[in-house]
Amino acid sequence: GTIADTLTRGVESVTGTVSGAFAEPTIRLGVTGLSGAGKTVFITALVANLLDRGRMPQLVAQAEGRILSAYLQPQPDDTIPRFDYETHLAQLTSDSPRWPEGTRAVSQLRLSLRLRPAGLLAGLQGPRKVHLDIVDYPGEWLLDLGLMDKTYGQWSDRMLTRLPHRPGGAKVAEALRAEDARAPFDESRARTLAQTYTTALHQARRAGFSDCSPGRFLLPGEMEGSPALTFAPLPPDPSAPRNSLWREMERRFEAYKRRIVKPFFRDHFARIDRQVVLVDALGAIHAGPQALEDLRATMADILTAFRPGANAFLSQIFRGKRVERILFAATKADHLHHSQHARLTAIMEALTRDARDRARFSGAETQAMAIASLRATTEATLPHKGETLDVVQGTLLDADNTRGKQAAFHPGALPDDPARLLAPAREGAETWLDEDYAIMRFAPARLSLKPGEGPPHIRLDRAAQFLFGDRL
Ligand code: GDP
Structure with missing residues (x-):
């Protein structure tokens, strides 16, 4: 078409x-x-x-x-x-x-x-x-664009370098590096490695890290469990023999690019x-x-x-x-x-x-x-320690996802200069939104489209x- x-x-x-x-x-x-x-x-x-x-x-x-x-x-x-x-x-x-x-x-x-x-x-x-x-x-799928110009070796190298800097990632990176990539390919081994790697990606994602490729490992869509989604980064070994773990993983990485990434971008x-x-x-x-x-x-x-x-x-x-x-x-x-x-x-x-x-x-x-x-909140200005505080009010989500109690929050302030936030992460960097933000899981306000009920x-x-x- x-x-x-x-x-x-x-x-x-x-x-x-x-x-x-x-x-x-x-x-x-x-x-x-x-x-x-x-x-x-x-x-x-x-x-x-x-x-x-x-x-x-x-x-x-x-x-x-x-x-x-x-x-x-x-x-x-x-x-x-x-x-x-x-x-x-x-x-x-x-x-x-x-x-x-x-x-x-x-x-x-x-x-x-x-x-x-x-x-x-x-x-x-x-x-x-x-x-x-x-x-x-999913935006995760756009990240796969970065795979198109990489070989399996280059991608492996990059991920194995980044993994140790993430919560729980050091152990996984170590395990993957210790893997004998020249050993004969074995499906259950491949599956275990892919699962270990996927778990590490999910953990990184939950901790707020965003560079988690391949994107389909997090959101597989209809391809879940297929060979093209069953690989993991391994320490680069260009001289690995045919039918080794490395060669088959490399083949799957290329299949992932050709059969999954490319059609998505094209279609x-x-x-x-x-x-x-x-x-x-x-x-x-x-x-x-x-x-x-x-x-x-x-x-x-x-x-x-x-x-x-x-x-x-x-x-x-x-x-x-x-x-x-x-x-x-x-x-x-x-x-x-x-x-x-x-x-x-x-x-x-x-x-x-x-x-x-x-x-x-x-x-x-x-x-x-x-x-x-x-919009799940309304605004208010409340007296606080002799001054006033701008807050938002809303209904909290309970643990079981039902509506909990109404409360007012001050999530903390944002810096007036974005550079203070975006300066490269360093020891003792400033933190922001560290007041009530962590507990601000609001229930959705009932979506109402009736005129005169305030902008939703x-x-x-x-x-x-x-x-x-x-x-x-
Ligand atoms: P998706 O994964 O990108 O489709 O994200 P969702 O649309 O499912 O949104 C994820 C979560 O973010 C929701 O379940 C809400 O808890 C929250 N959320 C999304 N939009 C709003 C918003 O406009 N206001 C508030 N308070 N929460 C929102």
């Missing part, structure tokens, strides 16, 4: 400029971010707010009253799972609202908008239609027009300087994916097409009083600065923002305006 796609795109852009009346343009919006960043909640809230259209004042087409209707349609791609909007929404809107299960694999949803044309054309033309195809996929990634990259910056800040430095490095890795010129493999699959706009959004901003939001945005800008500069060179427009897809999100409408408002 790539040739057909290119043709359709061509036709769309021609008719789009010539008449606009007959074309039904499609915007493919990619939503990504590492596990737990907030993709599922973002998409559910975005779609709910667009379908309802009561709460999006910063979306210009909405403010101008030009969105006549919005509805979900069967998506055009028959083989991609559909984003389970209805189940997620039902959980968030039930009497005891629960957070939905997060993204595990790629999925898609088509939302169609019927619009009254803007400006002078308004009187001359009838309504037109725009399709928004939302594509949800999903290369077709995206607009992209939002969600980042749980607050979580990493709270986890401490090392986790934050790791997030910064990982963001830089992830974001090379948006710079096709930098990588021969990417240039080949993009073939001149490019992602036009990229939004970097720090999620869960409702954990902070709004007086801290500008600082969070500045941190997000600093975290992604390199990547944004580079994206700009390859023609994409970028922006950084602090958002909350679903923070800047979701601004995010929408940047991402696709210009095309409405």
Whole structure:
């Protein structure tokens, strides 16, 4: 379908400029971010707010009253799972609202908008239609791009060097290094090594580390248990004999690249027009300087994916097409009083600065923002030791994921200068958000779309305006 796609795109852009009346343009919006960043909640809230259209004042087409209707349609791609909007929404809107299960694999949803044309054309033309195809996929999968230009030996070397610096990683690295890579290949041995390595990746991830490749070891999708997912880094040994553990692992690493990474980039990634990259910056800040430095490095890795010129493999699959706009959004901003939001945005800008500069060179427009897809808190200012304290109030999640008690929190402050946070992790580095943040696990506020009940999100409408408002 790539040739057909290119043709359709061509036709769309021609008719789009010539008449606009007959074309039904499609915007493919990619939503990504590492596990737990907030993709599922973002998409559910975005779609709910667009379908309802009561709460999006910063979306210009909405403010101008030009969105006549919005509805979900069967998506055009028959083989991609559909984003389970209805189940997620039902959980968030039930009497005891629960957070939905997060993204595990790629999925898609088509939302169609019927619009009254803007400006002078308004009187001359009838309504037109725009399709928004939302594509949800794990950010972990983008990290695999870094494998495409590496040999198994290079990758092994890198991971075995990094592993010891992570909680529990030293023992695993030692065990892998001690492995006899020249021994004859043995499936159960391979399985044990892959499992040991995967456990170490999960542990690193839980401790806030982000560079955890291969991405599918954390989120395997439908490939779980296949040989292409059953390998581990071993001490490089270029002279290992045929049929040795090393040779078979090397073969599997190459199969992983060819059969898993490449098709994902070709079939999903290369077709995206607009992209939002969600980042749980607050979580990493709270986890401490090392986790934050790791997030910064990982963001830089992830974001090379948006710079096709930098990588021969990417240039080949993009073939001149490019992602036009990229939004970097720090999620869960409702954990902070709004007086801290500008600082969070500045941190997000600093975290992604390199990547944004580079994206700009390859023609994409970028922006950084602090958002909350679903606001779970309200704000208050309370007296505290003779002064006042800005707090957020919300309902805590109990251990069994039910709603616990209402409480007010002060998560601690963010620095006014992002450099104080992002300075390379060093001995005695400052920590931030070290007050109440650790216990701030809020239950979702019941997602309500009734007018006059206070905004259920923070800047979701601004995010929408940047991402696709210009095309409405
Ligand atoms: P995914 O793995 O990227 O799909 O992440 P999810 O969308 O499942 O979000 C992970 C968790 O982050 C959720 O279960 C919530 O606990 C939290 N979360 C996501 N968005 C928000 C938000 O806007 N506000 C708050 N308070 N928590 C959020």
